Amino acid sequence: MEAFSRLLDDLYFTNSNLAKETILSNYLRATPDPDRGWTLAAIAGTLRFDLFKRNVIKSLMQERMDPFLFDLSRDYVGEMSETVALAWPQSDSPVRLNRLPDLADVIDEFQSRDKAGIRDYLIMLLDNMTPAQRWALLKLGTRGLRIGMSARTVKRTLANMKSVPLDDIEKLWHGLEPPYENLFAWIDGRAPKPDMSGVLTYSPVMLAHPIEDKDFDRISPDTHQAEWKFDGIRVQISAGQSGVKVFSRKGDDISHSFPDLVDAADFNAVIDGELLVKPGGEIGRFNDLQQRLNKKKPSKKLMEQLPAHIMAYDILSLNGEDLRKLPLSERRIHLASLTADQNPDRFSMSEKLNFKTTDDLTALREEAAQTGGLIEGLMIKDKSSLYVPGRPKHGWYKWKRDPFLLDAVLMYAQRGTGKRSSYYSDYTFGLWNEEDKLLPIGKAYFGFTDEELKEIDKWIRNHKLARFGPVQEVEKELVFEVAFDSAHESARHKSGYALRFPRIHRIRWDKPAAEADRLTAIAALIGA
Amino acid sequence: MNASAEKKVQISSIAETWMEVRAQGLYCKPADCYIDPVEPVGRAIITHGHADHARSGHGEVFATPETIAIMRTRYYTNDDTHETALAYDARTDLGGGVTLWFASAGHILGSAQAVLEYNGQRVVAAGDFKRHPDPTCAPFEVVPCDVFITEATFALPVFQHPPLESEVDKLMRSMRALPGRTHIVGVYALGKCQRVMKTLRLAGYAHPFYLHGALKRLTELYESYGQDFGAWELVSEIPRADKGRFRGKLVLCPPAQINDRWSRRFADPLPTVASGWMQIRARARQKRAEMALVVSDHADWGDLIRTCKETGAPHVWITHGRVEALEYALRREGINAKGLNLIGRDEGVE
Numbered sequence: 100m101e102a103f104s105r106l107l108d109d110l111y112f113t114n115s116n117l118a119k120e121t122i123l124s125n126y127l128r129a130t131p132d133p134d135r136g137w138t139l140a141a142i143a144g145t146l147r148f149d150l151f152k153r154n155v156i157k158s159l160m161q162e163r164m165d166p167f168l169f170d171l172s173r174d175y176v177g178e179m180s181e182t183v184a185l186a187w188p189q190s191d192s193p194v195r196l197n198r199l200p201d202l203a204d205v206i207d208e209f210q211s212r213d214k215a216g217i218r219d220y221l222i223m224l225l226d227n228m229t230p231a232q233r234w235a236l237l238k239l240g241t242r243g244l245r246i247g248m249s250a251r252t253v254k255r256t257l258a259n260m261k262s263v264p265l266d267d268i269e270k271l272w273h274g275l276e277p278p279y280e281n282l283f284a285w286i287d288g289r290a291p292k293p294d295m296s297g298v299l300t301y302s303p304v305m306l307a308h309p310i311e312d313k314d315f316d317r318i319s320p321d322t323h324q325a326e327w328k329f330d331g332i333r334v335q336i337s338a339g340q341s342g343v344k345v346f347s348r349k350g351d352d353i354s355h356s357f358p359d360l361v362d363a364a365d366f367n368a369v370i371d372g373e374l375l376v377k378p379g380g381e382i383g384r385f386n387d388l389q390q391r392l393n394k395k396k397p398s399k400k401l402m403e404q405l406p407a408h409i410m411a412y413d414i415l416s417l418n419g420e421d422l423r424k425l426p427l428s429e430r431r432i433h434l435a436s437l438t439a440d441q442n443p444d445r446f447s448m449s450e451k452l453n454f455k456t457t458d459d460l461t462a463l464r465e466e467a468a469q470t471g472g473l474i475e476g477l478m479i480k481d482k483s484s485l486y487v488p489g490r491p492k493h494g495w496y497k498w499k500r501d502p503f504l505l506d507a508v509l510m511y512a513q514r515g516t517g518k519r520s521s522y523y524s525d526y527t528f529g530l531w532n533e534e535d536k537l538l539p540i541g542k543a544y545f546g547f548t549d550e551e552l553k554e555i556d557k558w559i560r561n562h563k564l565a566r567f568g569p570v571q572e573v574e575k576e577l578v579f580e581v582a583f584d585s586a587h588e589s590a591r592h593k594s595g596y597a598l599r600f601p602r603i604h605r606i607r608w609d610k611p612a613a614e615a616d617r618l619t620a621i622a623a624l625i626g627a
Numbered sequence: 628m629n630a631s632a633e634k635k636v637q638i639s640s641i642a643e644t645w646m647e648v649r650a651q652g653l654y655c656k657p658a659d660c661y662i663d664p665v666e667p668v669g670r671a672i673i674t675h676g677h678a679d680h681a682r683s684g685h686g687e688v689f690a691t692p693e694t695i696a697i698m699r700t701r702y703y704t705n706d707d708t709h710e711t712a713l714a715y716d717a718r719t720d721l722g723g724g725v726t727l728w729f730a731s732a733g734h735i736l737g738s739a740q741a742v743l744e745y746n747g748q749r750v751v752a753a754g755d756f757k758r759h760p761d762p763t764c765a766p767f768e769v770v771p772c773d774v775f776i777t778e779a780t781f782a783l784p785v786f787q788h789p790p791l792e793s794e795v796d797k798l799m800r801s802m803r804a805l806p807g808r809t810h811i812v813g814v815y816a817l818g819k820c821q822r823v824m825k826t827l828r829l830a831g832y833a834h835p836f837y838l839h840g841a842l843k844r845l846t847e848l849y850e851s852y853g854q855d856f857g858a859w860e861l862v863s864e865i866p867r868a869d870k871g872r873f874r875g876k877l878v879l880c881p882p883a884q885i886n887d888r889w890s891r892r893f894a895d896p897l898p899t900v901a902s903g904w905m906q907i908r909a910r911a912r913q914k915r916a917e918m919a920l921v922v923s924d925h926a927d928w929g930d931l932i933r934t935c936k937e938t939g940a941p942h943v944w945i946t947h948g949r950v951e952a953l954e955y956a957l958r959r960e961g962i963n964a965k966g967l968n969l970i971g972r973d974e975g976v977e
């Protein structure tokens with residue numbers, strides 16, 4: 100546990116990716132099985148279970164600390180785990196350990212104990228730990244580890260340790276389970292490469308380019324097809340003899356969140372499509388989908404309210420045969436016959452849209468803009484294109500609808516990181532509610548030029564109000580025209596809304612803050 | 628409310644008849660004198676030399692000899708300033724029936740609590756203070772009083788400062804583990820710099836320190852008061868080409884310099900920040916520190932509450948920082964605590 104905590108601290112505070120890889124590979128070489136495998140799982144986000152629930156931590160703190168002081172502390176620190184790690188009040192007569200148990204022992208203990216036992220064990224560990232170790236334990240236990248290291252970087256580290264191409268690890272990865280003892284046996288040269296035949300794995304996906312003006316010349320109804328670009332998430336369904344898996348675009352296995360899809364998939368194929376939810380048979384908002392994405396084990400009720408649906412648009416393999424070398428037009432024929440046999444509530448095929456000219460495409464895109472964010476725009480694909488992972492030139496284009504715009508008032512600013520660390524470059528802005536109070540609706544840290552950044556920074560320095568830790572409140576006078584892709588209702592935000600991809604579109608130096616938009620404008624834009 | 632609590636409120640209201648909060652700072656009416664004013668005033672009591680407490684332009688200054696020396700070094704006073712240097716425990720008559728003396732605050736060299744006595748009442752304005760040991764200044768002294776005026780910079784239960792030795796140990800371990808890198812530690816020029824150097828010496832670091840020029844004058848000033856930091860050299864006096872000289876060694880500079888152009892002259896620099904704020908991960912990341920040393924010259928949560936209780940003061944006034952939390956916690960202890968909402972204190976400086 101000590102080594103694990105030290106590793107996390109080292110990774111957390113190291114800036115360069117290369118240095119992080121070195122630190123991780125040194126740790127993996129020096130640490131025995133199965134500890135290193137559990138560490139790998141914690142960092143790559145592949146642990147399949149919580150060691151304890153956030154609620155257990157919450158209730159422990161409620162018993163031990165004044166709730167008002169805890170809330171002030173959490174607000175200041177910004178998140179719960181770190182607050183608990185720092186403020187943990189020792190038990191009156193703590194059980195003292197000579198040394199902390201190994202990571203694997205900690206995981207075993209938590210898994211083998213009942214509710215009360217988990218509580219006692221957690222208390223004992225926290226009583227014996229430094230703040231950094233507590234942070235490591237709490238993040239591990241609730242699977243909330245964020246140390247700025249992507250699953251891809253982790254896989255690259257493994258590839259470099261074995262001196263094999265990244266793709267070799269990528270192919271193995273989804274067939275392996277923590278604590279990865281067969282993987283390390285192979286890396287150490289003690290065993291052959293793990294056998295992945297019959298295991299469902301993730302295949303890298305094909306991506307689209309944003310369309311540019313010059314691209315329209317090559318587009319015609321004979322050579323290209325147009326489809327809606329839905330506002331869900333891109334997934335890959337891999338189904339066969341050994342089961343069904345749903346992978347996210349990054350290759351994460353999210354099958355556990357979608358048992359309704361897994362149960363319905365009745366085919367032996369790999370399908371590429373958009374994951375949506377269909378409350379009441381209609382396509383739902385991204386916000387609805389998010390409720391499903393966040394649930395590791397969805398309740399029956401939730402699955403009935405927000406049934407999952409796949410809008411399929413491509414097929415990579417069928418009955419063991421790789422179709423990626425076929426042109427899109429032929430792949431679609433296979434896809435059509437496959438989806439025809441599936442439950443239409445769960446699987447449908449993305450329809451081809453009729454168009455003859457660029458004007459027709461413009462009109463379709465306009466239509467997408469009127470859906471209040473349900474449809475993000477158009478996909479335009481070369482019918483002869485093969486399925487090539489990555490972003491091949493002139494294969495697929497995406498043409499997003501114009502962003503929504505709102506005039507919002509700057510409320511708080513924070514310094515940036517890196518090159519921008521001396522500037523106030525992160526902005527929180529708000530809209531007026533019915534009582535003429537500003538409520539924050541989002542945060543943005545890009546969309547402006549370096550020149551504008553300097554001007555805003557200067558303005559902020561001359562209009563400071565109170566300061567909350569790193570957050571600087573400013574006078575409510577500067578208006579930003581904010582662009583965003585969509586908005587959804589959010590109970591977590593005081594304003595009741597959250598924006599997707601907000602960015603600064605224009606600085607309205609001239610506009611009086613009182614004339615900025617009101618919260619009701621969001622509702623009108625998204626038609627909620 | 629019980630009878631004794633009511634009596635306490637009464638005492639407070641008497642203290643409030645002769646101490647008040649003005650825009651310039653805390654003001655003692657009968658003596659016509661401010662404590663750590665943020666603007667130039669006629670008469671000022673200065674608790675210590677940090678820039679958010681000591682400012683330039685006052686007509687008359689009361690402070691410890693060390694604080695006066697610091698103020699001169701930083702050009703906060705000039706030939707026209709009327710200076711009264713008061714060693715710890717030496718009393719002076721401020722006029723109007725008010726007596727002033729200083730008790731040590733354990734914050735930095737010369738730092739003091741201003742003790743004001745008037746009409747049989749004693750008010751102690753602690754300025755910034757700490758209770759952890761510090762080899763570069765006199766330890767905090769508890770002065771029983773009627774009103775204790777405290778800071779609240781680190782007044783949240785999340786702030787439990789580790790012993791300095793463990794943080795210095797972390798730094799020394801890192802230097803051993805990464806001998807190819809130059810550890811660049813960002814420290815404030817006054818207090819932090821000297822405390823870190825001294826503690827490193829006590830932990831056995833024997834090589835000369837390399838200092839940024841901004842740390843020179845105050846380090847020399849500490850030395851003139853008998854502090855010994857061993858050998859140190861100015862980075863600016865070492866030829867640029869001699870990059871390798873710093874490898875595996877310690878460089879100290881102001882915090883803003885650790886990721887600045889200035890740091891590029893060193894071999895493979897490892898930016899480190901030493902500050903009480905480093906307890907909070909996001910803060911440390913924000914400074915782009917690759918190592919965060921929790922080194923604070925302020926009292927942490929436990930010490931703030933302990934100190935307020937030890938003074939026996941029925942009333943505690945809180946000047947700046949996380950006022951709300953401390954006010955709440957002290958009231959739960961039966962102490963009449965209230966925030967003064969003083970402006971002009973800088974969070975960054977410690």
Ligand SMILES: [Zn+2]
Pocket residue numbers: 675677680734755976977
């Ligand atoms: Zn200070």
